[in-house]
Amino acid sequence: MNLLFKALRDPTRRRILEMLKTRDLTVGEISDAFAMTTPSISYHLDLLKHAQLVSARKNGQFVTYSLETTVLDESLGWILDLIKKPKGKRK
Amino acid sequence: MNLLFKALRDPTRRRILEMLKTRDLTVGEISDAFAMTTPSISYHLDLLKHAQLVSARKNGQFVTYSLETTVLDESLGWILDLIKKPKGKRK
DNA sequence: TGCACACTTAGATAGTTGTCTAATTATACA
DNA sequence: TGTATAATTAGACAACTATCTAAGTGTGCA
Numbered sequence: 001m002n003l004l005f006k007a008l009r010d011p012t013r014r015r016i017l018e019m020l021k022t023r024d025l026t027v028g029e030i031s032d033a034f035a036m037t038t039p040s041i042s043y044h045l046d047l048l049k050h051a052q053l054v055s056a057r058k059n060g061q062f063v064t065y066s067l068e069t070t071v072l073d074e075s076l077g078w079i080l081d082l083i084k085k086p087k088g089k090r091k
Numbered sequence: 092m093n094l095l096f097k098a099l100r101d102p103t104r105r106r107i108l109e110m111l112k113t114r115d116l117t118v119g120e121i122s123d124a125f126a127m128t129t130p131s132i133s134y135h136l137d138l139l140k141h142a143q144l145v146s147a148r149k150n151g152q153f154v155t156y157s158l159e160t161t162v163l164d165e166s167l168g169w170i171l172d173l174i175k176k177p178k179g180k181r182k
Numbered sequence: 183t184g185c186a187c188a189c190t191t192a193g194a195t196a197g198t199t200g201t202c203t204a205a206t207t208a209t210a211c212a
Numbered sequence: 213t214g215t216a217t218a219a220t221t222a223g224a225c226a227a228c229t230a231t232c233t234a235a236g237t238g239t240g241c242a
Contacts, residue, residue: 002102009100011093021173027189040231042190061188061239069174076174079167082112083160118219131201133220152209152218191236206221
């Protein structure tokens with residue numbers, strides 16, 4: 001939960017997730033979309049991986065990243081729980 | 092969006108939101124629940140207020156905070172959009 | 183075998199964050 | 213009026229974060 005919200009905190013990382021929604025991408029492809037060095041992107045990808053928001057597979061020289069949505073269910077539940085009115089509450 | 096995720100990043104702030112789900116609370120009541128000074132709690136409340144996750148009303152010497160869930164819809168939408176399968180995608 | 187390319191790791195650094203103590207503001211009430 | 217209580221503001225500081233450059237690792241291919 002902590003790792004998840006930590007990962008979602010950063011705009012660059014959120015945009016990476018949005019990009020991966022469309023299709024899997026290599027580090028280079030992701031990197032090209034940002035005005036930022038590849039090591040910096042690598043750092044963000046690592047952080048996303050630790051939060052289990054993405055997975056990586058190696059293909060020759062390339063590393064392809066995929067979006068992993070399972071862990072998002074948790075955050076969804078937490079937010080929904082906050083939004084929903086407490087029921088059966090008598091004044 | 093940025094302010095929102097920034098606010099949700101911190102465990103103390105998330106717990107404050109959970110507390111406010113049950114009922115409105117004064118700064119003192121919130122502060123009592125944490126091993127942390129009142130100024131620190133005040134700092135967190137201010138941050139939550141800027142993210143529009145809480146609102147504050149003054150009652151004499153006391154300031155009572157309430158949960159505001161409207162802004163959470165936005166994050167909910169963002170996460171849901173990430174989770175949902177892109178439809179009509181032909182391979 | 184060795185060079186080029188894709189990516190990660192390491193180390194440095196400026197900026198941000200969460201916490202504290204001390205000082206300030208504002209209200210209640212004797 | 214003056215003192216106590218509730219909360220915020222200010223200033224300091226250690227820890228964390230996002231970024232960079234430089235160096236390292238691993239794969240492809242001439």
